[in-house]
Amino acid sequence: MSVLAILEQRSGQWNRMSFETLAAAQQLAKELGVTVSAAVLGHGVETLANELATKQLAKVYAVEHELLQDYTPDAYCAALAQAIDQFHPAILLFPHTYQVRDFLPKLATARRRVAVSDVVAHRVDGGSVILVRQLFQGKVSADIRLTGESPHFASLQAGAYRADQVAEGTSTVEVVHPSIAPAQIRTAPRELFRESQRAVDLGSAEIIVSVGRGIKEAENIALVQQLADALGGELAASRPICDAGWLPMERQVGSSGQTVAPKLYLAVGISGAIQHLVGMKGSRTIVAINKDAEAPIFEVADYGIVGDLFQVVPELIAEVKKAK
Amino acid sequence: MGIKKPKSKEVRRVTAESLGVLAAASGIALERIYLPERTKHTQLFDGSPKEAAAKLVEKLKFEARVI
Numbered sequence: 028m029s030v031l032a033i034l035e036q037r038s039g040q041w042n043r044m045s046f047e048t049l050a051a052a053q054q055l056a057k058e059l060g061v062t063v064s065a066a067v068l069g070h071g072v073e074t075l076a077n078e079l080a081t082k083q084l085a086k087v088y089a090v091e092h093e094l095l096q097d098y099t100p101d102a103y104c105a106a107l108a109q110a111i112d113q114f115h116p117a118i119l120l121f122p123h124t125y126q127v128r129d130f131l132p133k134l135a136t137a138r139r140r141v142a143v144s145d146v147v148a149h150r151v152d153g154g155s156v157i158l159v160r161q162l163f164q165g166k167v168s169a170d171i172r173l174t175g176e177s178p179h180f181a182s183l184q185a186g187a188y189r190a191d192q193v194a195e196g197t198s199t200v201e202v203v204h205p206s207i208a209p210a211q212i213r214t215a216p217r218e219l220f221r222e223s224q225r226a227v228d229l230g231s232a233e234i235i236v237s238v239g240r241g242i243k244e245a246e247n248i249a250l251v252q253q254l255a256d257a258l259g260g261e262l263a264a265s266r267p268i269c270d271a272g273w274l275p276m277e278r279q280v281g282s283s284g285q286t287v288a289p290k291l292y293l294a295v296g297i298s299g300a301i302q303h304l305v306g307m308k309g310s311r312t313i314v315a316i317n318k319d320a321e322a323p324i325f326e327v328a329d330y331g332i333v334g335d336l337f338q339v340v341p342e343l344i345a346e347v348k349k350a351k
Numbered sequence: 352m353g354i355k356k357p358k359s360k361e362v363r364r365v366t367a368e369s370l371g372v373l374a375a376a377s378g379i380a381l382e383r384i385y386l387p388e389r390t391k392h393t394q395l396f397d398g399s400p401k402e403a404a405a406k407l408v409e410k411l412k413f414e415a416r417v418i
Contacts, residue, residue, distance in 0.1 A: 141377040157382065170382040179378050234417070258418060291417040312415040314407065320395075330410055331395045332403045342404035350408050350418065 028177070029085070030056040031116035032065040033107065035124055036075055037098070043231065044122035044183075046190035051149070051183055052120045053083060053194050058151045061117070064088065066203075068106055070096035076200045083196030088114070094207045097216040100130040106205040107134055113203070117177035118156065127182050135180040142180035143171050147187040147309075165305040185230075186288025186309020227261060227277055234260030234291045237280055237307070238268055241296020241317060241336055245273040250340050251295050257347040260291070265303045281306035296336045299324025316340065 032052035034045035049065055056063035062085035067075050069091070076089035090110060094102045111119070121127040123145050135142035147168075148159040156173045158181055173179045229235060236255035242248055248268075255262045262278060269279040280287055281303040292310035297303060299315070299322055307313070308327045315328035316336050325331050332339050394410065396403040411418045 139376055141379050143379060161387075162384065165387070167384055168387040169384045172380045172382045173378060174380045175376060175378050177378075291411065291415070312411070312417045314411070315393075325393050325395075326389055327391060328393045329391065329415065330407055331393050332400075332407060333395060334400055334403060338400040339404055342401045343407065346404045346408040347418065350412050
């Protein structure tokens with residue numbers, strides 16, 4: 028029995044959730060008393076694989092094929108199916124990225140398995156694994172036990188595990204050459220493009236300052252932008268702000284926007300509707316500034332100030348500038 | 352037209368087994384559904400906006416170490 032973490036890269040760059048998955052796989056394997064390995068798929072992924080060889084892993088698999096250069100669900104599933112047959116991992120963990128969402132159900136269903144998606148925690152109970160996932164936008168949690176024969180598949184929510192907890196060590200790289208025929212691939216990926224010219228990648232921001240309805244007027248957003256600038260962070264917003272057109276949709280955090288997990292998430296004038304919380308509660312440190320002490324945002328906040336944001340934010344900007 | 356027609360149609364029931372689906376072999380079992388417990392302890396800072404802001408920045412810098 029073993030755990031296998033399938034890590035995600037694009038054009039030789041790691042998706043940062045990959046290391047959260049690696050940390051989770053190491054922890055789960057340790058608790059089960061089994062070995063853990065990691066795999067990376069692509070074309071020319073040896074550099075990435077070598078980087079993984081510095082982690083505490085039984086084995087690193089570099090799954091190499093020129094048809095894995097650009098992601099397609101058919102090629103990825105073909106390669107992974109062969110890797111499963113060859114190495115017999117009991118549990119495969121994936122980061123819950125858009126790409127994984129695309130191919131994981133296909134991979135699991137082909138083996139008559141149900142992939143457990145968007146997992147936020149796990150525990151080992153009587154030798155078997157229980158995964159925790161959220162239902163109804165995070166209002167309800169569900170414990171799901173892995174039963175029967177392996178393999179089992181699960182994808183992990185952004186921010187549920189900490190990338191900085193990956194255990195270092197040494198490992199060896201095994202290059203795997205799956206057989207994939209061009210005829211197996213039914214889609215041809217075209218060039219990637221961004222929706223807009225001034226695109227923001229909130230997912231890679233370390234600090235996010237987010238603004239909500241408490242800001243009252245579009246003109247007041249400048250104040251929150253100043254705070255974001257002082258902190259060196261990105262500006263984001265809850266849905267009402269983007270619906271009103273005060274900020275572009277690409278800055279929206281929540282169930283109909285982006286899911287983020289920065290080091291610091293500062294919510295200004297956001298009450299914390301569940302649709303917003305689900306998009307940011309994986310953040311390492313959450314700060315809330317809101318005039319309503321009963322606002323649900325305080326339930327997920329590490330630090331909070333109950334007060335008028337128009338008084339607090341200018342003081343906060345001054346203090347941040349002083350501290351830097 | 353057609354709205355009332357479904358009333359007279361036979362409702363055919365199929366089971367997972369008859370379709371050749373083995374539900375029990377899916378490899379997962381839903382064990383429990385529950386309301387998540389609140390695990391976070393929130394530190395609130397009182398005082399004037401200036402005092403609260405200063406306290407918050409101090410915590411962010413020295414305790415959470417995120418700025």
